[in-house]
Amino acid sequence: MDRGLNEAQLERTARIFNVQKYNVHDGPGIRTIIFFKGCPLRCKWCSNPEGLKYEHQVMLKRNACINCGACVPVCPKNIHYMENSEHKVRRDIKCINCKRCEKACLQNAIEVRGEDKKITELIEIVNEDKDFYRMSGGGLTVGGGECTAQAESLISLLESAHIEGINTAIETCGYTDIEKLKKIKEHVDLFLFDIKQMDPIKHKELTGVNNELILNNLKYLLENGSRVRIRMPILKGVNDSFEEIQEVVNFLEPYRFFKNFEGIDILPYHRYGVGKYDQLDMVYPMEGGFSLSEEDLDNIENWIRSENIDVNLVRH
Template sequence: METIEPSQQNSTEDSQELKAWIFDIQRYSINDGPGIRTTVFFKGCPLRCLWCDNPESQYQLPQLFYFESLCTKCHRCIPVCPNNAISVGPDNSVITNRELCNACGTCTEVCPNEARVITGRLMTVAEVLEVIKQDAPFYRNSDGGMTASGGEAGSQPEFLTELFKRCRENGIHTTLDTTGHVKWDTLEKILEYTDLVLFDMKHIDPTKHKELTGLDNNLILENARKIAQSGKPMWARFPLIPGCNDSNENITAVGEFVFDLGLKQIDILPYHRLGTGKYERLDMEYPLPDAKPYTEEQLDEIKFRLESTGLEVRVA
């Protein structure tokens, strides 16, 4: 990952060319919309879902990933830190004071083992589009395209709108993977250049939704209704999390809400633990340490309950 200088963090408004904070671009993706796709992951998200598998997506500015298993405790990073954020800890370990660290990347330049990496890069529309266009033949042969995800891609709306517009000009199908927590007037402008919306449905009850994500779902449900009424193609997706939103009551309520939108199917996104290592790299505690992935039998039962609401159900 390219090192980002502190001066770049405030350069978005000064530059004539739109820029956005991106933490990953995943090529040959097959789970973020139809066909083969390139998924662009935007930094910044209004929600704080307990099960978030990309915690580096929540904060919009760059952050430091520390891979402790790669660290040889050479301590080269300590004297070069301009903020004195790095020190020696117990057993000669390396400790980073996250309150002092501004992810300037100076320490990453001297680390011989890439144990310290900056996640988050300021990119222009042209730079992102250049990566997307590399797989254009695969999009054409598979009815694929590009997907904007996050975080919440809608948190950087001007860039996203321009990127989608440029993709459209190049004949590339655009998909927005969204939390739904975006002001409607902002979302409406993005949708003008959006071919498909992937809309996450986490919980129907607003109080429970706030407990699980930090915010209620009033705006989210309202946006889901408006998108459905607009006729814009939309796929409903249901992140299924043990002990959080998998009660029979909520499963049925989610299914009925999606059915009432006029949609015919819903995708289940079963809980997994693939993102737990990222919390360690950010010195964050994982909020669901005891949660376990579902068995096939459990997923079959949930699938059957959703199907009883009249929907076709796919398990991702």
């Protein structure tokens, strides 16, 4: 497993918050997804709020907690406390990931998210399903959070996967330093690259950052031979108008017939991650009706297809 890796790579760790096996939505074939912690964006509809911060975080399922207080005395940082007989979590103190609170909770109401795993450990997990990758044309996908935020760990993981003969893909918002991206691209077989909004002002309102760096990085990848499939999160009344879809199509027009441009995935808005916000004492910022009807989605799919661009509606 470690052939070709130097000592630093063997000892390098990545901070992750989930591993998902047998995925068929994020890259070709059957894939294992490793979710890296930390993200420079703050998309208002994010379904993985536990992946936004790099720090370890305590998640509390209040509907399972019986307010017994067993977690309070075991926490060395005094993160857990009781107030009026109710269990609460201090969010201004950094968790050190000792997991004593998690172990003390007999109701499984506490989960500490964020594990530091050696690259070699992660490749062992990925290798467990090598036969499935071989039969289906699948492999490893790295997501997040934003995986490029841990660039060195990402490169080591992708390089290790290639050494094992495993196909690699990454899900990325594209907001990363170009020099880091150049190093990362050497070990990526497919970029699943988000376009959330073309208008820079709206993009900043929705995600917290301008999109100039993102679009420049996308151009770089397309113009330098990297295989790219665009992913478009679509929210009703936010970025689903004909004009907004056409802006994306116009941006991609010069690359329409590039062999390395593999089309567009439409990702309809969903609310699967809403419950996790409460577990982190966060407010979900997208209250309201942002789901699209089947007719809406069919229209968007047809608009894009009419421009001779391959398009796929991803249904989770």
